[in-house]
Amino acid sequence: MQKSVCFTDSFFCVFNDKQSRRDTDMNFIDQTSKILKIPEYKSLILLNILFGISASFIFPYNSMFGIDEVGMSNMSFGIFMTISAIVGIFISTYIGKLSDGRYTRKSILIVVTISAFIAYVLYAYIRDYFLLLFVASFFIGIASSGFPQVFAYAREAVGRANLPSKEMPYAMNLFRMFFALSWTVGPALAAFVLLRYDFTGLFLVAAAGYLIILFFVIKFLKHHNPKASKPKEPVNLRKFIVRPYIFANLFAFILIASANSINMMNMPQFITKVLHGTETHVGLAFSIPPIFEIPFMLGFGLLAARIDSSVLIKLGVFIATIYFSILMFVDAPWQIYVIQILSAAYISITNGIAISYFQDFIPDEPGTATTLYMNTSKIGSTIGFLLFGAVSQYYGYREVVILCMIFMAVAFLVLLLFRKDKSFVFHRRKRVSV
Template sequence: MIKTTFSTVKERALFVWKLPSFPVLFLINFILGLASSFFAPFSSLFGIDEVGMSNVGFGVFMTITAIGGVTISSYIAKLSDTKVSRRKLIILTSIAGMIGYSLYAYFRNFLGLALTGFFILGVTAAGIPQLWAYARDALKEANIPSEETPFIMNIFRMFFALSWTVGPALGSVLLLHFGFKGLFLFVAAGYLLVLLTVIFLLKDITSEQRVAKESITVTKYMKQPYIFGYLAAAFLLSAATSIHMLNVPQFVTKVLHGTEVDVGIVFSVPPIFEVPFMIIVGVLATKIDNAILIKIGFAIATVYFLLFSFVREPWQIYPLQLLSAAQVSITAGIAISYFQDFIPEAQGTATTLYMNTTSIGSTLGYFLFGLISEMINYNQVIIIYTIFAGLGLLFLIVFGKQKMTANQLENQQSIN
C-alpha cells in the first residue's frame, strides 16, 4: 500500500516536472521565496531595533509599504490581462527588487525607506502574482485538464515553501555576520538571479483568455457574495498571520529571552513539513471538495495561534510548527488556485485580487501590531490575532453555503 502510494506520488511529480516551462518556473519561485525568507522574519527587528522606529512608527512604515504594493500591483495586473506580457512584467518587477533592496541596505531614515518601500518595492510586489498567473497560462497552453490544476499549483507553491526551509536560518546567519546591509544585498542578488533566469530561460506565452478590449473592473467580481466572503476570510487570516509574523521575533527575544538564531529556526521548521504536506494536500484536492479543505486549513490556523499563547520556552514552539505547516499547505496552496477559478477569464486580475486582499490584510496587521503592542505585551497580542483567524473561518462557513447555491443555480441555467 505504502509502496503503491509512493509510486503514484513519484509518477505524478515527474509528470509535473515535465510540463513545458515548469522547471524554470519552479526555479524562479524558489529564488523569490528565498529572497523573501531572508528579510520577512526579521522585518520587525530591522525597523524597531536597527532603524530605531517606535512600534507604532514601524506599523505605519509597513502599512505604507503594503499600500504601495497593493496600488501598483493592481495596475500591473490590469496591464497583464490586457496589453503587456507577463514575462516582461516579471522582468520589470525583478529590476525593481534589485534596486529597492539595494537602497534598503544603505537607508536608515524613515522617509527614504518609506518612499523606497512604496514606489520601488510596490512594483516588486507584483512579481509573485504575475509568476502564478503565468503558471496558470502555461497550464492552459499545455492543455492540462482543469481537475489536475490544484495538484500542479500546490507542487508549484511547494517550491516557494521549500525555500523557506533554509531561508530564515540562512538569513539569521547572514544577519549575524554581515548585518542588515549584507542581508539586503543578498536579497538584491536574488532578484538579479531571477532577472537573468527570466531573460534567458523563460519564453513569452499567449493566453487565449486574455481580455484585450473589455474593461476589467474589480467591483463587478466583488459583488458576488461568495467571492466577497472568500476574500473577507483571506483578509482576516492574512491580518492574523502578519501580526503573528511580526510578533514572533519580539515574543521570542523579549518575552522568552531567545536569540535571533531561535527566530530563524522557528521560521525554518514549518517549510520542512510544508513540502510533503503540499504534495498530500495537492492529491487530496483532486478528490475532495476544495472548499472543505480550505475550511479545515482555517480551523487548523485558529488552533495553532491559540496554542501559541501557552508557550513558555522557545523550544516549545518547534512542535507547534507542524500545525503551521499543515494550515499553510492549504491556505497558501490550493486556496489561490481555488480562487483563480472564480474569474477564469482574467487570471492576472484574479491572482492579484486575491493577493492584494491578503496584502491589505497584512497592511491592517502591520498597523495593528504597532498600535496594539504599544498598549499590551507581546504575549497578549496572540489572543487578538487568534480571534481574527476564528472570524475568517466563520466567514467561510457562512458564505460557503452561498457559493454552493450560486454553483447550483449556474448548473441549472446551463441545463435549461
C-alpha cells in the same frame, strides 16, 4: 439477503478503492514526469526557488529591521508597512495589466528584478524613515510583482504544452510547493548572515540574490508575445457579495489574512524580546513550517478531491485557533519549533485550498473568484500591519498573539455558523453578473 448484498457491495467498494489508489499513484508519477518535461518549466522552478529564498531572507526580519535597527516605534512601523503595502497594490496591479497586454513577462521580470536589486542596496545603507518609505513603496512595490509574474509565466508555459485542463491545478500546485521549499533554508541562512554582517550584509546578500535571478531570467526565459484577450463584460458582484454565506466567507478570510500578517510581524519581536531568543531562533522558527507544508500540501490536496473543501477549510482554521492558543503560553524559543507543525498544517489548508474553495462560489467565473480571494488577503494584510503596530505598542507582543487567536476563533465560528443552503447551490449555477 440484504446483509449479503451490503457485504458484497462493501467488498467491491474496498476492492475498487484499492484499485483507484494504485491508479492514483501511477497517475501521480506520470503527471509529475509529464509536467517536468514542459519546456521552460524546470527553469521556472529554479527561478521560483530563487525568488522564494530572496523573499525569505527579508520578510521574517522586517519588524526587527524597522523597530530595532531603524528605531521606529511599533505604531510608526505599522503605518510604514500599511502605506507601502497599499502603494504596492496599485503598482503591482498596473504592472499586471501591462504584462497581460503590452509587454512580455520576461521584460517585466527584468524590470522587477532590477528594481528589487536597487531597493535592497538602498535598504543596506538608508536609515531615514521617509526615504525608506519611498524605497519600500516604489521600488519594493515594483519588486512585489516578481512572484506573481513567475507564477503567471509558469501557467502560460503549462498552457502552451496543451496539458489537459484537469491536470492544470496539479501542475500549478507542484510549482507552488517549490516556493515553500525555498523557505526551509532562507530564514535560517539569513539568520547566519545577520549575526555576522548585520542588516547591511543581509540586504546586500539579498540584492546579490536578485542579480543571480536577473542572470537566469535573461539567460533561460524567452520572450513570448502576450496574447490579446477578448474584452469581457465586467462582472458586477455587489449583490453576490452581500449574500450571507459569501459575505461570511469574505469576512472570515480577511480575519485569517490579518492574523497571518500580524503573526509574521510579531514572531521576531516575540522571540527576541519576550522569550529572549536570538536571530538564529527567529530563522529556525520560520524555517520549520515549510518543511512540513510540502507533505501537508500534497496530502490535503489529494484529500480535497475526496471531500468537500469547506470541511477542510474549517479544519484549517480550527487548527490555527489551537496553534495560537498554545503559542500564547510558550516561555522558551524551542517550544515554538514544536508547535510550528500546526502552523504548517493550517497554512497548507488555508493557503493551498483557498483559491479552489473560492472558485467553487462562482464556477463560471474562476478569474473573478480568484480576485475575490486575493482581495481578502490584501485587505487582511493591510489591516494586520496597522493592528500589529497599535496592539504591540500599547499592550505587548504576547497580547498580539492573543489577538491572532481571537481572529482565528471568530473566523472559525463564522464559517461554522454560515453554511451553504439550497438557494446558494441553485443560484451558483446562474451567471453572477447583475
